[in-house]
Amino acid sequence: GAGVSQSPSNKVTEKGKDVELRCDPISGHTALYWYRQSLGQGLEFLIYFQGNSAPDKSGLPSDRFSAERTGGSVSTLTIQRTQQEDSAVYLCASSFMGGENQPQHFGDGTRLSIL
Amino acid sequence: AQSVSQHNHHVILSEAASLELGCNYSYGGTVNLFWYVQYPGQHLQLLLKYFSGDPLVKGIKGFEAEFIKSKFSFNLRKPSVQWSDTAEYFCAVKGSGGYQKVTFGTGTKLQVIP
Numbered sequence: 171g172a173g174v175s176q177s178p179s180n181k182v183t184e185k186g187k188d189v190e191l192r193c194d195p196i197s198g199h200t201a202l203y204w205y206r207q208s209l210g211q212g213l214e215f216l217i218y219f220q221g222n223s224a225p226d227k228s229g230l231p232s233d234r235f236s237a238e239r240t241g242g243s244v245s246t247l248t249i250q251r252t253q254q255e256d257s258a259v260y261l262c263a264s265s266f267m268g269g270e271n272q273p274q275h276f277g278d279g280t281r282l283s284i285l
Numbered sequence: 286a287q288s289v290s291q292h293n294h295h296v297i298l299s300e301a302a303s304l305e306l307g308c309n310y311s312y313g314g315t316v317n318l319f320w321y322v323q324y325p326g327q328h329l330q331l332l333l334k335y336f337s338g339d340p341l342v343k344g345i346k347g348f349e350a351e352f353i354k355s356k357f358s359f360n361l362r363k364p365s366v367q368w369s370d371t372a373e374y375f376c377a378v379k380g381s382g383g384y385q386k387v388t389f390g391t392g393t394k395l396q397v398i399p
Contacts, residue, residue: 213390
């Protein structure tokens, strides 16, 4: 079956521009996560959506970052007024939270480069 | 708040050597524990998981991990590594019960030399 799909796979933009990254989770998965993977920084948690509950935004690094999840499915991560330090691979993962021990399924990520 | 520490950032081994990657977590309750692997050019995928029962869990490709509750550890082991094990390995923890987020460690890059 289809896995987690992220688009675009690569994005190059100029400093100061806004970008939108999209994640299509696996159908039926109620939990959705965004992470950022930077060189030498490991996997950094950004935001977590679970069903209709308020998202856990504790990992968002600044107010330039925001995310939405419409209809409990597709999610969009938006970065406003991008800075060079935003350059990273942005990963999305989803899991089925009907059982508490469900592992996450990751997409291939969006590689964001800020010039 | 939960946290995960992976003390080895970069490990280099020769083929057939034994592997142990450290993972320590901090959480004041029952946990679920995971190891994920990211092979070069591929996405993260689950290697193994622990949620209850036998603290020694076996995963794919000959990997295993042991949950030692008293040490808050979940180290990953493999008796004999192969060149194809070259990858980045991430330990992760999630509080058991309810809907709780997963926290990842910073990862360990393993390089296996033929």
